[in-house]
Every structure is written in C-alpha cells, then in structure tokens.
Amino acid sequence: MAKQKTNYTCTECGGVQSKWAGQCPSCQQWNTLVETLVEEVGNRFSNKYQGLAQSAPILNLAEIEAQDVPRFGTEIEEFDRVLGGGLVSGGVVLIGGDPGIGKSTLLLQALSNLARIKKVLYVSGEESGAQIALRAKRLAVETKDLSLQAEIQLEKILNTLAEHKPQVVVIDSIQTLYSDALSSAPGSVAQVRECAAQLTRVAKTMNITMILVGHVTKEGALAGPRVLEHIVDTVLYFEGDTHSSFRLVRAIKNRFGAVNELGVFAMTERGLKGVSNPSALFLSQHDTQVAGSCVMVTQEGTRPLLVEIQALVDTSHAPNAKRLSVGLEQNRLAMLLAVLHRHAGVAAFDQDVFINAVGGVKITEPAADLAVLMAINSSMRNKPLPRGLVVFGEVGLAGEIRPAPRGQERLREAAKLGFSIAMIPKSNAPKQKIEGLQIVAVDRIDEALNKIRDVDGLVD
Numbered sequence: 001m002a003k004q005k006t007n008y009t010c011t012e013c014g015g016v017q018s019k020w021a022g023q024c025p026s027c028q029q030w031n032t033l034v035e036t037l038v039e040e041v042g043n044r045f046s047n048k049y050q051g052l053a054q055s056a057p058i059l060n061l062a063e064i065e066a067q068d069v070p071r072f073g074t075e076i077e078e079f080d081r082v083l084g085g086g087l088v089s090g091g092v093v094l095i096g097g098d099p100g101i102g103k104s105t106l107l108l109q110a111l112s113n114l115a116r117i118k119k120v121l122y123v124s125g126e127e128s129g130a131q132i133a134l135r136a137k138r139l140a141v142e143t144k145d146l147s148l149q150a151e152i153q154l155e156k157i158l159n160t161l162a163e164h165k166p167q168v169v170v171i172d173s174i175q176t177l178y179s180d181a182l183s184s185a186p187g188s189v190a191q192v193r194e195c196a197a198q199l200t201r202v203a204k205t206m207n208i209t210m211i212l213v214g215h216v217t218k219e220g221a222l223a224g225p226r227v228l229e230h231i232v233d234t235v236l237y238f239e240g241d242t243h244s245s246f247r248l249v250r251a252i253k254n255r256f257g258a259v260n261e262l263g264v265f266a267m268t269e270r271g272l273k274g275v276s277n278p279s280a281l282f283l284s285q286h287d288t289q290v291a292g293s294c295v296m297v298t299q300e301g302t303r304p305l306l307v308e309i310q311a312l313v314d315t316s317h318a319p320n321a322k323r324l325s326v327g328l329e330q331n332r333l334a335m336l337l338a339v340l341h342r343h344a345g346v347a348a349f350d351q352d353v354f355i356n357a358v359g360g361v362k363i364t365e366p367a368a369d370l371a372v373l374m375a376i377n378s379s380m381r382n383k384p385l386p387r388g389l390v391v392f393g394e395v396g397l398a399g400e401i402r403p404a405p406r407g408q409e410r411l412r413e414a415a416k417l418g419f420s421i422a423m424i425p426k427s428n429a430p431k432q433k434i435e436g437l438q439i440v441a442v443d444r445i446d447e448a449l450n451k452i453r454d455v456d457g458l459v460d
Helices: 079-084 103-114 131-138 153-163 189-206 226-229 278-282 328-345 368-383 409-417 445-454
Strands: 006-010 035-037 092-094 120-124 146-150 168-172 211-212 234-239 246-254 262-268 271-274 293-300 303-315 323-326 351-357 389-391 421-425 438-444
Touching: 035 189, 079 234, 079 246, 079 262, 079 271, 092 103, 092 189, 092 226, 103 120, 103 211, 103 271, 120 131, 120 153, 146 153, 146 421, 153 189, 153 389, 189 211, 189 226, 211 234, 226 234, 234 351, 262 278, 278 303, 293 368, 293 409, 303 368, 303 409, 328 351, 328 368, 328 445, 351 368, 368 389, 368 421, 409 421, 421 445, 438 445
Parallel strands: 092 211, 092 234, 120 146, 120 168, 168 211, 293 389, 323 351, 389 421, 421 438
Antiparallel strands: 006 035, 234 246, 246 262, 262 271, 293 303, 303 351
C-alpha cells in the first residue's frame, strides 16, 4: 500500500511546510509544527456550505445604517456580563478551560434557561446522553425543551441543523468532531480548523447562535490552530483552581462587546452561581492588621474589583535571591524592585521576595505597581499598613506615580466597601470630596513611602 503523504502545519499561524523544523518560517514561533496528512483539495472544498455569507453588492459605508446588535440573555447575570450583555443571533462563541473546571456545567445551565424562549440543541461529543441527563438531574435544571444529540461526525451534525433549525447550539467539544472530507484523526489541526470553519459558516448563513467548547494545553492556551480564535466572534476563558470553589470567566475577544470583562462564579452542588460581591473573594479576613498586606483596586472591564496583594520578604540564604510572583507578572516585579532601590533607597538585592494576589485572580494592569511596592516595604519593615487603606497607581522607571484609568470609579467602589484612606496618583485625585474617604495623592515613590508613615492609624 502506498505511503500516505504528510506535511507539517503550524498551530499558531496555520502555515504549511513540507519538512519539520524547530521554528516556523512563517510566524517565527518555536515548536509549533505538527505533522498532518495531506488532504485532497477536491474533497475538502466540494462541500455545499461555502463562504461565511452570500455574495452582497458593494455599498458606500456612509449609506449603511449602524444599528445596535439585538441580544438575548441567558438569565445568568455574570455570564451575560462577560458576553457583553447576552448572546447574539448568528454569533459564534468559543469557551475554553481546564478539564473539570465547569464549562459543560455552565453551558447546560444556560441552555436550560434559553430553552424557555429559544429552540436549543446540545451536541455532545465527549459524554453520552445518560451522563448529561445525570448531570442535569444533579443540577436540578429544566430539560423538557432541551434537545440533545450525541454525535461527533460533522456532516451528520450539519444535517441535523438544517433539518431542525435550532436557534442556539452548543458543541461540546470542537476537538472531538471530524469530517469525512478529511482523513486525519479528530483533534488534529486540519480537523479542528475545518470543523470550526464549517460550523461558523452555518451559524452565519442560518443565523444560529453557536457556542463551541475548546480544550486547552498545559500552558493554559486553547488547543488546536491559532486561527480558531480568529474565526469566532467571542473567546472566553475559564480561570481558577479546580480545587477551589471559585471560577472566573474572562473575555479576551468580543466583536459584539467590550473585552477584559470578568464573571465570577462559585461552584455549588447545584452548579455555578454568580457572585454578587466578588471583591469579598479577593480580600483576606484578618483579625488584626498584618505586615506585607496591601489592598488595591483593579479594573476588570467595566467592573472595579478590590484585591489583596500579599508580600513576603525574607533574608536570602542563596547566592541569587528568589523572585516569585503569583497572579502578577514576574518580570515586572524585578523592575519594581530596581525602582524601589534606585528612587526610594530601599534595597532588596539580598532578600527573597514573594508576591501573591489573593483568590487566584490574575492582574495584568500596571495599576498594581504601587500596591506591590507598599506591600513589599511593609513586609521588609515588618509593620502593617494603616487599617482601611486602599492603593492603586502605576510606577514608572523614573520613580514617578502615573495615573490609572477610571480612577473615580475605583475610589467610589473602595468607599462603598468601607475603606477610609486611598493612596493614589496625584492625577487621579478627585475634584470633589468622596464622603468617608481620605485621599493621599502622591507624585513619586519616595513621597509615597514617606507619607504612608505619617498617615493616622499607622501601626508601630
């Protein structure tokens, strides 16, 4: 029998190479070339579902009337928040996360709610109908109007969609599907890319809301080709430790709404429940003030969240001091320690420094800089910061404190939760006094360290 021809496809950019190489010549990424079977072009493109939409005439952009996209909610407030207000007809959503983190649970709850107003279909490629029925019974969700199909062949799924014309479809998961037009195994780069493209075409032409569940790699990124994220309209990520009861859903791409929105859930016996006051999750409860703890206000999309930053500084017993950061960027920690030494005279070159964001939240914005340095300085001096203090601000390499976006919203959230002192950049100082909140505005990091010692309530 003749040997099947293979080539190598890049999982990042989709580029095809005849030989394996450590670095992709197209996108310069390392170790991304995966061996795939060469497919016959005639079979692959003979499908009747061609093109994302029907051909349309050329129009002048000024003549096109801009309208808000109508949405429909899932009755799960935190999920709707991440989606930008709800699902969109004809929109394709990709949701990824670690195994067992709650993707299928959340989507089953959402479909159960949508079944009251929409015609829905749950396509399962990983679990049998009996397993899903058992989960629905455990979650105590209504399943009378919820249709289910346990199938992994793409052509059969497309026939079902054409015949039953559902309005909302969940594909769990895209990595389990395969098309007869391709000879490669399910989960391969070619299969995932082709199945996702075909389902997206059907969603656009039939105006179906499609939700695809994706697997993730050990690094936490969505498995499969990178083009998968470019095909869909919205990309959501499940975050959180499977050993913890809290889950975070974050939007990193949304063509119909804002990105970087965050939904906070608690895993219960009845499924995922939205958390109305997520700031309480990220604040530790201390009977007395402790050294090395500082509360900051971070902005996740339109929502301000209060997060506790903890620092532990200890004498290093190794030639190279350790720098470890959980929930914050580690390279930025090294930069901040250099700024602290150069512009505030606080040296930590012989100290091990450990930083942690409480609650498992990941903070990517630079507005956490000032809180990190305050926590480090508190731990080094072994003296707690004042009770009721909240901090935010970006620290530059010259030692200046830069303003953070939406400063007024952050201050109002802190005041609402009972904080009484706010150390912020001078550019974020409010023009009108916020009731119950004392503002300490600073320009430079050395000024911030000096002022914190003079604030009333400092524990000596």
